[in-house]
Amino acid sequence: MAQIPVPLIAVISDCLASRYTHTDIDNRFLRVGLGGEPLMGNKVQKCHQGLRRLNREGVDPLSLAGKLVEEIMEVVPSSEPTPEGSVDSLRERILKQLSALGLAYHIGGHIVPVGTGVASRTLEQMLTQRDLVGVQR
Numbered sequence: 565m566a567q568i569p570v571p572l573i574a575v576i577s578d579c580l581a582s583r584y585t586h587t588d589i590d591n592r593f594l595r596v597g598l599g600g601e602p603l604m605g606n607k608v609q610k611c612h613q614g615l616r617r618l619n620r621e622g623v624d625p626l627s628l629a630g631k632l633v634e635e636i637m638e639v640v641p642s643s644e645p646t647p648e649g650s651v652d653s654l655r656e657r658i659l660k661q662l663s664a665l666g667l668a669y670h671i672g673g674h675i676v677p678v679g680t681g682v683a684s685r686t687l688e689q690m691l692t693q694r695d696l697v698g699v700q701r
Contacts, residue, residue, distance in 0.1 A: 566626040566677075567619045575661040576633055577611035579654040583636060586610070596628040626667075626675045633658055634673035 568576075580589055589607055593614040600617070603610035615632075618625040637658065639651050662669055668678050 566624070568615050568625045568629045569665050572629065572661055572665060572667075573612060573615040573619075575657055576615060576629060577608050579636060579658060580611045580632065581607035583651070583654060589614075592632055596631050597622070598628075627673070630669065630673040630675040632673075633669075637669050637673075638671065 580592070584592065584607070586607060589610050590603060593603060593610075596618070598614055598617055598621070600621075603613050605613065615625075615629065618628050622628050636651055636654050639655075641652050641655070659669065662675065663678075666678050667675055669675055
């Protein structure tokens with residue numbers, strides 16, 4: 565499955581670290597299925613470790629990364645001026661990096677290549693995994 569690109573790991577790590585507490589970060593990684601040894605270090609280091617482990621151990625690391633940033637990406641934007649570190653500025657940083665990598669965010673925590681939707685991405689996954697029964701449905 566698609567790996568989380570290193571530049572995206574850097575941006576997501578920064579964004580999660582500036583938005584959430586240590587406990588929140590630990591819980592977010594647990595919710596996407598990252599078990600094993602606890603994440604160690606400061607908040608940015610924890611996020612880097614967690615995202616790299618998702619690349620090694622996750623079934624679909626890019627989708628799991630989408631779930632990690634879902635709240636940041638889907639909170640309704642503020643109409644007020646936004647200081648650095650606000651949800652709006654974090655969202656913009658993530659969107660800018662996704663665009664630079666030829667990726668896009670779709671509602672529901674889905675990160676997909678530009679030009680594909682969630683449904684076509686699922687079909688692509690089924691074909692890659694040779695899940696012909698799933699394709700026939």
